[in-house]
Amino acid sequence: xxxxxxxxxxxxxxxxxxxxxxxxxxxxxxxxxxxxxxxxxxxxxxxxxxxxxxxxxxxxxxxxxxxxxxxxxxxxxxxxxxxxxxxxxxxxxxxxxxxxxxxxxxxxxxxxxxxxxxxxxxxxxxxx
Amino acid sequence: xxxxxxxxxxxxxxxxxxxxxxxxxxxxxxxxxxxxxxxxxxxxxxxxxxxxxxxxxxxxxxxxxxxxxxxxxxxxxxxxxxxxxxxxxxxxxxxxxxxxxxxxxxxxxxxxxxxxxxxxxxxxxxxxxxxxxxxxxxxxxxxxxxxxxxxxxxxxxxxxxxxxxxxxxxxxxxxxxxxxxxxxxxxxxxxxxxxxxxxxxxxxxxxxxxxxxxxxxxxxxxxxxxxxxxxxxxxxxxxxxxxxxxxxxxxxxxxxxxxxxxxxxxxxxxxxxxxxxxxxxxxxxxxxxxxxxxxxxxxxxxxxxxxxxxxxxxxxxxxxxxxxxxx
Numbered sequence: 001x002x003x004x005x006x007x008x009x010x011x012x013x014x015x016x017x018x019x020x021x022x023x024x025x026x027x028x029x030x031x032x033x034x035x036x037x038x039x040x041x042x043x044x045x046x047x048x049x050x051x052x053x054x055x056x057x058x059x060x061x062x063x064x065x066x067x068x069x070x071x072x073x074x075x076x077x078x079x080x081x082x083x084x085x086x087x088x089x090x091x092x093x094x095x096x097x098x099x100x101x102x103x104x105x106x107x108x109x110x111x112x113x114x115x116x117x118x119x120x121x122x123x124x125x126x127x128x
Numbered sequence: 129x130x131x132x133x134x135x136x137x138x139x140x141x142x143x144x145x146x147x148x149x150x151x152x153x154x155x156x157x158x159x160x161x162x163x164x165x166x167x168x169x170x171x172x173x174x175x176x177x178x179x180x181x182x183x184x185x186x187x188x189x190x191x192x193x194x195x196x197x198x199x200x201x202x203x204x205x206x207x208x209x210x211x212x213x214x215x216x217x218x219x220x221x222x223x224x225x226x227x228x229x230x231x232x233x234x235x236x237x238x239x240x241x242x243x244x245x246x247x248x249x250x251x252x253x254x255x256x257x258x259x260x261x262x263x264x265x266x267x268x269x270x271x272x273x274x275x276x277x278x279x280x281x282x283x284x285x286x287x288x289x290x291x292x293x294x295x296x297x298x299x300x301x302x303x304x305x306x307x308x309x310x311x312x313x314x315x316x317x318x319x320x321x322x323x324x325x326x327x328x329x330x331x332x333x334x335x336x337x338x339x340x341x342x343x344x345x346x347x348x349x350x351x352x353x354x355x356x357x358x359x360x361x362x363x364x365x366x367x368x369x370x371x372x373x374x375x376x377x378x379x380x381x382x383x384x385x386x387x388x389x390x391x392x393x394x395x396x397x398x399x400x401x402x403x404x405x406x407x408x409x410x411x412x413x414x415x416x417x418x419x420x421x422x423x424x425x426x427x428x429x430x431x432x433x434x435x436x437x438x439x440x441x442x443x444x445x446x447x448x449x450x451x452x453x454x455x
Binding site for chain 2: 065
């Protein structure tokens, strides 16, 4: 929401979703045990190796955060693919979702009964 | 209704982040000590090799690997002061740094700038350095100035001196500088003495401090050790800041990354304390993760937030002032 909660903004909620995912990643914290401190790997790499080629790097690769809207590429790559800003990308994503996303529908019988309740209320309140 | 006073009660008195328990901090500390003792760090230059050797470390002159016994590291942590002051040219801008006190400065150091008038993305000039220092001087909650950008329109060999000159002219807040050798550190000290009025007055209230970065994993190059030694001898605040990257120059796991990071900072801190016991050192982190999909440093990432919070807690555990990256 913007303006202290007066106005809803579609793109804002899509951005908030991205931020929420980052916050959840932080809230999960840092695991500390022999498997994650990797003292033996650190000794093996020493001062002149790198960690890219280690089995452990491959094994834990997918534990890294993966934003979908925030663009972590270098500036030239970002510009080459249009150089759009975060708000623009979030707006596009919001329009795409609203147009294409199909949630599991209600059972038709359930829907019929729900509609009946609402229609009855409209009649009872004299607004039908 | 009477509400009589409570007997002594605990109040939080503020909000803080606790990433690790005491046990976890201890595990990271012990892991770090093991790395420093058994794996060691590579030291390029002879002078620091001598200092480490004289201090009781095991030094291999052929490989340049220094192995530091745990008791020397722990003694160094204890001998570094828990409180340091970043003096400003104007005393009203003096800033106390100690574990738990939160302050802010600008990010250090950009190699490009967005032109404030045209919006153009371009190389920084000396005018930008001056303008940013003036901006920092005016902003009430940016407590100190750190070398925000490096001027590309001055000679590279003396760039850090030009940057500092422009900063000193435009802010009375403390100026963090990037010395790249002992020579540059001495020139910055000479400049500070002129501003203060004398070398003694500068040492009394140094308005300049310096910062160095080890090279991950586990290397302290000549530029880094020269500045550590020079600042320690002059008892100038020196920020020792690791820039390890998870998955590339440090383990992919954040716990392992913090071990490599911590080993590098403590190796530098030990050098400072062996050079001059009690020299002020600030525990620094710009450690982040490499996004393995793009091979870029993920600076504005949840990993950086976690690493920064973890590094801050390590510094706090060591009772050292810290200088930690935002995003």
